[in-house]
Amino acid sequence: MLAGMSASGWLAFDVSAAEVKDEIVVIYPKPDQRISAVDSTFILGHVPPKRGDWSYRLQINEQAVDVHPDGGFIAFLPIQPGAFKFQLDAFLEEKDRDYQSRIKSPFSPRLPPYSVRLSRELTVFVPEPLLTVDADTLVIAGDYKPPRGSLELRAGDRLAVAFRGTPNCRAWFSIEGVADSVPMSETPPRLQPYWGEAVFGAGAVPDSLKIRGIYTGFYDVSDTARIDTAQILYHLAPPSRETVLAEWLMHVSALKLHRYLLWMQAGAVEKPSSCRVSFNNPSYPFTVRFADSVQIVRHGPRKGYLSIFQPEGVEALAVSAEGDWYRLQLSQTQFGWVARRSVKALARGILPPHSYLTSIRTHAAADHVRVEFPLAGKHPFRVIEDNRRTIRVQLFGVTTDTDWIRYDFPDSLIDIATWSQPEPGLYELKIQLTSDIWGYDSYYAGNTLVFQLNRTPADVTRIRGKTIVIDPGHSRDPGAIGPTGYTEAQANLELALALKKELRRRGAKVIMTRHDDRHVDLYDRPAIAKVNEADLFVSIHNNALPDGVNPFANNGSSTYYYHLHSMDLARSIQGELLKATGLNDYGLFHGNFAVNRPTQYPAVLVECAFMILPEQEALLQTGKFRKKVAKGIAKGIEHFLKEYNHGK
Numbered sequence: 001m002l003a004g005m006s007a008s009g010w011l012a013f014d015v016s017a018a019e020v021k022d023e024i025v026v027i028y029p030k031p032d033q034r035i036s037a038v039d040s041t042f043i044l045g046h047v048p049p050k051r052g053d054w055s056y057r058l059q060i061n062e063q064a065v066d067v068h069p070d071g072g073f074i075a076f077l078p079i080q081p082g083a084f085k086f087q088l089d090a091f092l093e094e095k096d097r098d099y100q101s102r103i104k105s106p107f108s109p110r111l112p113p114y115s116v117r118l119s120r121e122l123t124v125f126v127p128e129p130l131l132t133v134d135a136d137t138l139v140i141a142g143d144y145k146p147p148r149g150s151l152e153l154r155a156g157d158r159l160a161v162a163f164r165g166t167p168n169c170r171a172w173f174s175i176e177g178v179a180d181s182v183p184m185s186e187t188p189p190r191l192q193p194y195w196g197e198a199v200f201g202a203g204a205v206p207d208s209l210k211i212r213g214i215y216t217g218f219y220d221v222s223d224t225a226r227i228d229t230a231q232i233l234y235h236l237a238p239p240s241r242e243t244v245l246a247e248w249l250m251h252v253s254a255l256k257l258h259r260y261l262l263w264m265q266a267g268a269v270e271k272p273s274s275c276r277v278s279f280n281n282p283s284y285p286f287t288v289r290f291a292d293s294v295q296i297v298r299h300g301p302r303k304g305y306l307s308i309f310q311p312e313g314v315e316a317l318a319v320s321a322e323g324d325w326y327r328l329q330l331s332q333t334q335f336g337w338v339a340r341r342s343v344k345a346l347a348r349g350i351l352p353p354h355s356y357l358t359s360i361r362t363h364a365a366a367d368h369v370r371v372e373f374p375l376a377g378k379h380p381f382r383v384i385e386d387n388r389r390t391i392r393v394q395l396f397g398v399t400t401d402t403d404w405i406r407y408d409f410p411d412s413l414i415d416i417a418t419w420s421q422p423e424p425g426l427y428e429l430k431i432q433l434t435s436d437i438w439g440y441d442s443y444y445a446g447n448t449l450v451f452q453l454n455r456t457p458a459d460v461t462r463i464r465g466k467t468i469v470i471d472p473g474h475s476r477d478p479g480a481i482g483p484t485g486y487t488e489a490q491a492n493l494e495l496a497l498a499l500k501k502e503l504r505r506r507g508a509k510v511i512m513t514r515h516d517d518r519h520v521d522l523y524d525r526p527a528i529a530k531v532n533e534a535d536l537f538v539s540i541h542n543n544a545l546p547d548g549v550n551p552f553a554n555n556g557s558s559t560y561y562y563h564l565h566s567m568d569l570a571r572s573i574q575g576e577l578l579k580a581t582g583l584n585d586y587g588l589f590h591g592n593f594a595v596n597r598p599t600q601y602p603a604v605l606v607e608c609a610f611m612i613l614p615e616q617e618a619l620l621q622t623g624k625f626r627k628k629v630a631k632g633i634a635k636g637i638e639h640f641l642k643e644y645n646h647g648k
């Protein structure tokens with residue numbers, strides 16, 4: 001299961017696979033769970049397993065559902081918004097005959113091992129999809145995609161607002177004391193994409209979810225606009241008399257015309273936004289200092305990563321805010337977002353460091369080459385892998401004065417290094433290597449930024465002697481849970497132990513992040529790899545799906561990388577894993593996980609099979625399948641090493 005999906009309720013179960021109860025057990029969803037699906041979702045669990053000639057026939061909401069001999073089942077069923085009930089009924093059958101008909105036979109029936117009939121009800125909550133507001137009433141339903149809390153904006157910032165209301169009307173907004181009657185217009189019907197289906201399914205978005213009546217507008221904050229805190233007031237009025245007449249002539253709907261005429265008498269409606277705004281708050285801008293040791297700078301509040309692993313002490317200028325997030329100005333045109341709680345605001349009048357970079361110097365060591373940037377303070381930075389052999393280091397708030405780049409001459413890892421100043425406040429060093437990027441590290445030594453390029457391990461084409469860290473995902477959290485209650489944490493450990501055996505047999509030095517079901521914190525796993533100076537890192541998982549995605553159409557093996565330098569390893573493992581297991585190809589993914597974000601070595605996460613499918617859950621419990629998976633991954637690593645640098 002993917003780490004990002006843990007909120008969906010998988011963690012709340014703890015079912016022992018060994019226990020056989022004479023009942024229907026539903027593993028997922030749990031009672032009263034909120035299902036974030038659109039029109040269908042899956043339900044999984046088990047009935048007592050087949051015993052002799054006896055087995056259960058199952059139906060859910062009167063639809064027949066296949067039952068695996070071990071009792072596991074999964075179904076993908078239509079759902080309705082609101083409180084939705086699953087009714088599960090299981091009927092015991094002997095061979096192909098119904099127990100009831102058997103009991104009526106003149107022969108004395110054998111006593112059944114289980115109850116003749118089992119039933120269970122499960123109610124979940126399915127949120128109402130966002131719908132078009134009923135056209136019969138003039139109403140503002142509320143904000144559409146509001147910001148995450150209050151907005152603190154400065155001159156030059158743009159405030160974008162949107163609300164949902166009755167379609168085909170006139171709309172505007174006002175902010176007391178600053179802006180009056182700012183026009184808004186109805187947008188073309190908007191789709192409501194659901195990420196689960198987009199990423200993990202076929203990517204379809206049902207047409208019925210297009211909604212009308214979304215009005216948008218914007219306001220560019222001027223120098224003179226100054227408010228401490230205010231609400232945005234939305235206004236909605238019936239269409240103009242001309243529009244009504246034109247429409248009436250086209251559609252000839254007397255009823256509609258009558259309605260419009262009534263609205264016109266009633267006049268406009270208004271409603272305040274849920275969030276508050278402030279313009280040109282005199283405390284902005286100010287400098288913040290990063291307080292976390294692994295600060296992430298993002299492209300938006302809770303949005304994608306711009307830069308990772310920013311050390312404690314780095315400083316940048318906060319220029320505006322949205323809810324719990326500060327917007328930082330990194331260079332003339334580049335901005336990034338950080339969580340308020342992860343930084344410390346400095347006293348007024350303090351600016352972030354500004355450095356002129358005069359010289360860069362490289363230092364060769366046995367297992368790495370360091371590139372050193374002496375600066376006047378700790379600046380935000382970003383590392384970008386352009387391709388297998390080109391990497392760029394960007395420094396924010398730095399201006400070039402670079403007259404010198406001193407190479408450690410005898411060393412050949414760095415082929416060319418060139419500096420540039422793409423814009424004020426952004427310095428860039430582009431480094432071209434003579435071999436594919438293996439891994440790197442970046443840190444501050446005092447005010448010197450050190451970018452360390454790790455060398456390829458010795459005798460790279462062979463697996464023998466390589467330090468490979470295997471990470472069995474989860475524990476004590478169970479991860480995904482299969483229909484009969486087999487946990488992902490257990491499945492991952494069993495697979496990892498099989499992989500350890502395979503890799504040791506091939507001469508690799510194997511380090512496990514856990515050997516048993518003890519708890520290991522997610523962030524301790526990459527740390528274990530770092531202290532053991534891992535050459536490679538493989539995290540073992542087994543998959544589930546987010547609500548609403550069809551498990552029969554979407555399943556199989558998949559492999560995930562984060563940095564470009566891990567992609568070849570991911571591709572190689574994915575190829576060999578498919579050959580070894582014969583499961584469906586669920587795909588090669590760029591995926592953002594804590595365990596594959598480290599930069600020091602190639603790191604991948606493998607989702608070997610789908611826990612939630614009864615057949616794959618059963619396979620995962622066999623030594624034969626585990627060995628196949630282990631051999632596949634081991635061969636994938638071997639293939640990657642052999643092909644590294646195109647085999648040169």
Ligand SMILES: [Zn+2]
Pocket residue numbers: 001002003473474479480488541542
């Ligand atoms: Zn997992």
